[in-house]
Amino acid sequence: MTVLIPVLGDQLSPSLPTLTEADRENSVILMMEVMEEASYVPHHPKKIAFIFSAMRHYAEELRDQGWMVDYVPLDDEGNSGNFTGEVKRAVSRHQATAVHITEASEYRVMEMIDGWKQAFDVPVTIHPDNRFICDHSTFDKWAKGRKTFRMENFYRDRRKSTGLLMDGDEPEGGSWNYDSDNRKPAKEDASMPQPLRFEPDEITREVLTLVGERFSDNFGSLDDYWFGATRADAEQAFDAFIERALACFGDYQDAMLADQKFLFHALISVYLNVGLLDPLAICRRVEDEYYKGRAPLNAAEGFIRQIIGWREYVRGIYWREMPGYEEQNALAADRDLPGFYWSGETDMACMKACITQTRDEAYAHHIQRLMVTGNFALIAGIDPKQLHIWYLSVYADAFEWVELPNTLGMSQFGDGGLLASKPYASSGSYIDKMSDYCKNCSYSVSKKEGKDACPFNYLYWDFVGRHAERFRSNPRMAMMVSSYGKFSDDKKAQIDADARRFLDNLD
Known part of the structure; x- marks a missing residue:
């Protein structure tokens, strides 16, 4: 008998259940580059290139280990263009007697796989x-009976279950969360570390040529491609972060600088989300750095919280709320996504910097996403589903299970507070505090009204006013609603006029 084992592009792990449980002598691994997955949203070319290159390198790794691998490239003459068609062809080609596959990370693909039993x-x-720290049943057990799902509660539960940074039953250092220590603005520093860059090898160069030919109209540049492609590359990139940046990761986690795209961030999410790194293993490594005195507690805790807390938490939310989560729109935001999200052509310096960086690198860190491009969409009333499609398209680390809850739930409050306790809205003052964007902007962050004022300033108060009734009873928004209510009628009219003038001319 021959067992066919399809391996998807984000399943590039040696611990994949279908591999660890397989009989190598009687198995064929199927890997597929299909147009349906490469084009269901207009993915950034660097995202497509990274996944295809990592897949091709992984196939070579498996062959070296003695596996029989059937690899279907995108330009294969008989490529059907979708997973179902390719599995069907492979079943026939190898006269397979069974198909074994690890569950997909995205609901859309999982629905497709569920249909194979009949097909x-x-x-x-x-x-x-x-390959995740918290499985579906464990998350559902934690969530059962809760009206809201707060990450902090989930995170503490995960700390206890893994033992990470625990001193018996208490958190190391006496506190669960050191986020308040992680909000320092950064200053330009010539010695600021850069991510480890990898020169494309022959396999990657072939992929870059293919992607350049087939996806040249997509938003994003293939120039200066530097992602690694193998597990060894991913581990080297993580080693470089540990050695060069971890010690300052916590302090400057929320900082933004126009001429420093990466600051002290790890830049490993691309590797982690396709399976080239193990989440628990990298957390153990960071914990060890703390105990050996090479990283402060706020850095180690902040990193670990992003992995075992936030990453696992949004995955749990995603699978619990799908299908239909992407259609939620609690604030009834219906404005179309402005064209400058795809061009970067805007006079707002912060938006221009983040969108241009995204175009060039297929990367922006979480504060650039949450408090600049996400914040603007929230206060401008942009349709959250359109924003979701943009984020899913433009970032190399974006898979729907991790991107959708971050966008619709946290950034846009589209689920009405199921995930986030407050909308992440702010005026220009936050961006000015945490970045150097404002100093070279066409707008003045110190001005609150008029054509020269920072749009974030009046759009923020316009947002508060539009949703005052909803947020009046929200403990984290009530003070802002109260402040807005004390504004004079003339000031409210000015806010409304500025917002209408700006929003009516977005493009």
């Missing part, structure tokens, strides 16, 4: 994905 004439076994 094929051979049995299909779907294995649970054990």
Whole structure:
């Protein structure tokens, strides 16, 4: 008998259940580059190139280990263009008697796989994905009976279950969370570390040529491509972060500088989200750096919280709320996504910097996403589903399970507070405090009204006014609603006029 084992582009792990449980002598691994997955949103070319290159390198790694690998490239003459068609062709090609696959990370793909049991004439076994720290049943057990799902509560539960940074039953240092220590603005520093860059090898160069030919109209540049492609590359990149940047990661986690795209961030999410790094293993490594005195507690805790807290938490929310989560729009935001999200052509310096960086690198860190491009969309009333599609398209680390809850739930408050306790809205003062964007902007962050005023200033208060009734009872927004209510009628009219003038001319 021959067992066909499809391996998807974000399943590039040696611990994949279908591999660890397989009989190598009687198995064929199927890997597929298909146009449906490469084009269901207009992915950044660097994102497509990274995934295809990592897949091709992983296939070579498996062959070196003695596996039989059937790899279907995008330009294969018979490529059907979708997973179902390619699995069906491979079942016939290898006369497979069974299909074994690890569950997909995205609901859309999982629905497709669920249909294979009826579509094929051979049995299909779907294995649970054990590469996450919290499985679906554990998350559902934690969430049962809760009206809201707060990450901090989930995170503490995960700390206890893993033992990470725990001193018996208490958190190391006496506090669970050191986020208040992680909000320092950064100053330009010539010695600021840069991410480890990898020169494209022959396989990657072939992929870059393919992607350049097939996806040249997509938003984003392929120039200066530097992502690694193998597990060894990913581990080297993580080693470089540990050695060069971890010690300052916590302090400047929220900082933004126009001429420093990466600051002290790890830049490993691209590797982590396709399976080239193990989440628990990298957290253990960071914990060890703290205990050896090479990283402060706020840096170690901040990093670990992003992995075992936030990353696992949004995955749990995603699977619990799908299908239909992407359609939620609690604030009834219906303005179309402005064209400058795809061009970067705007006079707002912060937006221009973040969008241009995204175009060039397929990367922006979480504060650039949350408090600049996300904040603007929130206060401007942009349709959250359109913003979701943009984020899913333009970032190399964006898979729907992690991107959708971050965008619709946290950034846009589209689920009405299921995930976030408050909308992440702010005026220009936050951006001015945490970045150097404002100093070279066409608008004045110190001005609150008029054509020269920072749009974030009056759009913020316009947002508060529009949703005053909803947020009046929100403990984290009530003070802002109260402040707005004390504004004079003339001031409210000015805010409204400025907002209408600006929003009516977005493009």
